[in-house]
Amino acid sequence: MSNDAFDAPLTDEPYEIPSGKRNLLEGLTEPQVQAVTTTEGALLVLAGPGSGKTRVITSRIAYLMLECGIPPWNILAITFTNKAAGEMRERVSQVVSQRQSDAATISTFHSLCARIIRIYSDKIGLPASYSIYDSSDQQRAVKRALEELEINTKNFPPASVLSAISNAKNELQNASAFEAMAGDFYTKKIAQIYKKYESILNQSHALDFDDLLMKTVQLFREHPIVLAELQERYQYIMIDEYQDTNHAQFMIANALAARHKNICATGDPDQSIYGWRGANIQNILDFESHYPDAQTVRLEQNYRSTKTILAAADALIQSNTARKHKELWTDNEQGHLIECLTCRDSRHEARQIVQEFEKLNSDERIPWGSMAVFYRMNSLSRVMEDAFRDSGIPYQIARGTAFYDRKEIKDAIAYLRTIVNPADEINLLRIINTPARGISDKTVKTAQAQAVASNRSVIEVLSQPEQIPGLNTRAINSVNKFLDQLREWRRLIGLNETATLAAGYMSLPDFVEQVLEGSGLATFYKNDKSDPDRERLANLSELVNSAQQFTEDFLEEFIIDDEAADDAPASQQLLGFLERIALVSDVDAIESDQGSVTLMTLHAAKGLEFNAVAMIGVEDGLLPHERSQNDDNELEEERRLCFVGITRAMKRLILSNARYRTVFGQTMPTMKSRFFKELPEELCEQIDLSDGGFGDTSSDSSSSWGQTSSSARDSKYQVGMLVRHPKFGLGRIQQVSSSGGHTKASVAFNQYGVKPLILEYAKLEIVDMNDDLPF
Numbered sequence: 001m002s003n004d005a006f007d008a009p010l011t012d013e014p015y016e017i018p019s020g021k022r023n024l025l026e027g028l029t030e031p032q033v034q035a036v037t038t039t040e041g042a043l044l045v046l047a048g049p050g051s052g053k054t055r056v057i058t059s060r061i062a063y064l065m066l067e068c069g070i071p072p073w074n075i076l077a078i079t080f081t082n083k084a085a086g087e088m089r090e091r092v093s094q095v096v097s098q099r100q101s102d103a104a105t106i107s108t109f110h111s112l113c114a115r116i117i118r119i120y121s122d123k124i125g126l127p128a129s130y131s132i133y134d135s136s137d138q139q140r141a142v143k144r145a146l147e148e149l150e151i152n153t154k155n156f157p158p159a160s161v162l163s164a165i166s167n168a169k170n171e172l173q174n175a176s177a178f179e180a181m182a183g184d185f186y187t188k189k190i191a192q193i194y195k196k197y198e199s200i201l202n203q204s205h206a207l208d209f210d211d212l213l214m215k216t217v218q219l220f221r222e223h224p225i226v227l228a229e230l231q232e233r234y235q236y237i238m239i240d241e242y243q244d245t246n247h248a249q250f251m252i253a254n255a256l257a258a259r260h261k262n263i264c265a266t267g268d269p270d271q272s273i274y275g276w277r278g279a280n281i282q283n284i285l286d287f288e289s290h291y292p293d294a295q296t297v298r299l300e301q302n303y304r305s306t307k308t309i310l311a312a313a314d315a316l317i318q319s320n321t322a323r324k325h326k327e328l329w330t331d332n333e334q335g336h337l338i339e340c341l342t343c344r345d346s347r348h349e350a351r352q353i354v355q356e357f358e359k360l361n362s363d364e365r366i367p368w369g370s371m372a373v374f375y376r377m378n379s380l381s382r383v384m385e386d387a388f389r390d391s392g393i394p395y396q397i398a399r400g401t402a403f404y405d406r407k408e409i410k411d412a413i414a415y416l417r418t419i420v421n422p423a424d425e426i427n428l429l430r431i432i433n434t435p436a437r438g439i440s441d442k443t444v445k446t447a448q449a450q451a452v453a454s455n456r457s458v459i460e461v462l463s464q465p466e467q468i469p470g471l472n473t474r475a476i477n478s479v480n481k482f483l484d485q486l487r488e489w490r491r492l493i494g495l496n497e498t499a500t501l502a503a504g505y506m507s508l509p510d511f512v513e514q515v516l517e518g519s520g521l522a523t524f525y526k527n528d529k530s531d532p533d534r535e536r537l538a539n540l541s542e543l544v545n546s547a548q549q550f551t552e553d554f555l556e557e558f559i560i561d562d563e564a565a566d567d568a569p570a571s572q573q574l575l576g577f578l579e580r581i582a583l584v585s586d587v588d589a590i591e592s593d594q595g596s597v598t599l600m601t602l603h604a605a606k607g608l609e610f611n612a613v614a615m616i617g618v619e620d621g622l623l624p625h626e627r628s629q630n631d632d633n634e635l636e637e638e639r640r641l642c643f644v645g646i647t648r649a650m651k652r653l654i655l656s657n658a659r660y661r662t663v664f665g666q667t668m669p670t671m672k673s674r675f676f677k678e679l680p681e682e683l684c685e686q687i688d689l690s691d692g693g694f695g696d697t698s699s700d701s702s703s704s705w706g707q708t709s710s711s712a713r714d715s716k717y718q719v720g721m722l723v724r725h726p727k728f729g730l731g732r733i734q735q736v737s738s739s740g741g742h743t744k745a746s747v748a749f750n751q752y753g754v755k756p757l758i759l760e761y762a763k764l765e766i767v768d769m770n771d772d773l774p775f
């Protein structure tokens, strides 16, 4: 793609307003019409769930094209997930032509930035073939940094380091800026690691997710001409789910909109649930002060849920103090009561949910595809999956990244990445001797050391193997053979040349197959007849299928006519394929029309709707998550998360808790979530199926809600936390109080029952469940 790709229309034809306009505004309410037709200037659509915000954006895109005659390439719509972008494009194409909807840019911030950087890569000193690092690549890179700096991973766990680096990047602080402000010992150490991590990524021509945003801002700052080009290109900008934008995204949107000032943001502050990942709710709250001429439209009618569900959600969110009240009403039916289900344990809970869903399917004819189960953490899904599998109900699980996280797939992709970007050290080192080809660990380590010493990339060092000290002829031959293979692959897919498909270059799926064979990966798994390996082989062939699928989409989305497709460099498809893989998110794997129940985290459920929703594990410590118990802001975010979950339901809602839950292999008593108490009694049907469970803790637990005396609130131990005692093992804190200068707690232990403890002496270790993030 040339550098001027962004200011030129994708076709040579002059743009004509398509004939056969339809009444695009039919069926919209007055405020929705206003939101759709206020196309010039800044517009904020501030509205609650299910009020049609996303629909408004979709209609606006069509309206801009059909009624205002705006060429599609001047339109940019940003959604929160690739799946949402795909759906929006699909809906738009039902009204305008496929060709037009394809020519508009509808994507996530990250995909947009990845594309902008690809096109203007030389401006920020990167090749267009740069790699995008996912979280496991990032882990490897940070471990490498820690190793080089000889810093212990115990004191600086890679996950915490990465989260600190990510926060810094979201605030647009590069390593030097971060270092300049680092004051205390810990922050200074992080700065040191950040510097090393940054240099490893630079050396590898790689960007992590946060870099995609940060480098785009950098590009805009350093190259006003590029920004001007993009401002000319994107004259009409729309951003859905604006409440969850972070600082960098805010800067990007602002910069792009600065010239034409046609920016429409839609969102709901009550649904801001990504604060923990750097989202800044202030962006939406301050929209009107950023754009003093902005018009604001409020949508107050909910089209999604029953009166009961809406009233319950509204009552819950009222408990958040840091919010502005919003009206939301619905013409929909009153609907059924919310089922608040108490079960014995997680298996019992899963069986009950399955039974309820079976009933809804047979009695109320709710299709499987319109039912969903939400949970706070992925680890809760396994028991649920088992129950669905046992009952034969089709289900799908929103873990889009899971396929690409498999070892064999990661290996295959690492080959593709290395072919595209041989400087990419993390991926090169992953596959250099997988499967084994006589390049020993020692050879690699020596090459790495040389690379660091001479400030070159490992591949550069390896390309002169004779000069690496201590390598015997056999090792040199192995290295040379591998390098020859790499070169051959690059030639086959037309890298280094502007080779086109028309010129007989390999198609992407053929190429992927060729790499699987040539690398020895396919043979490696073919030779082993054990079950897991057979599955691995099947997965590898699934990767070829996904390359095939990508090629078809690529021809549709990226290049409008077939001739252009033939003229496009063959390597372009490979770059696009790797980009799509890198940016895949959990929810992207969900197929709406598959006729199966969807299982997903609450975070992934954002923006979606289902006829019937079950939220499981509604327990203190899970929802709200125990990490949030010390912090009012975090607790409010947990409440918003619960609010998002509830408001996905159209007709039926089940909220369940289990009296006992198995954590780390041990069965622990739980406490009902405090959020139950915030739902009006008259809207809920309480169903207790636990038979008092294993020693009834219900009265204990309900009376222990908020049972933390104010002086004990500052203690690091909080109600609901999971702790480990040296003698009693795992337990959950039920109560914390202070008296006589001591902080005391009642802890319910798995095997020893409830014990009163003095916390100063008890040596309780807080069990961190952070390793189970919702993604």
Ligand SMILES: Nc1ncnc2c1ncn2[C@@H]1O[C@H](COP(=O)(O)OP(=O)(O)OP(=O)(O)O)[C@@H](O)[C@H]1O
Pocket (backbone or CB within 6 Å): 027, 028, 029, 032, 047, 048, 049, 050, 051, 052, 053, 054, 055, 056, 268, 271, 303, 304, 606, 607, 608, 609
């Ligand atoms: N004017 C309308 N008439 C009929 N149905 C509507 C209307 N507006 C929106 N809807 C329907 O209401 C549902 C919710 O709309 P949409 O998803 O756009 O809401 P939203 O405000 O984006 O919700 P969320 O905050 O959860 O993202 C959708 O099924 C949509 O088709």
Ligand SMILES: [Mg+2]
Pocket (backbone or CB within 6 Å): 053, 054, 055, 240, 607
């Ligand atoms: Mg929406």
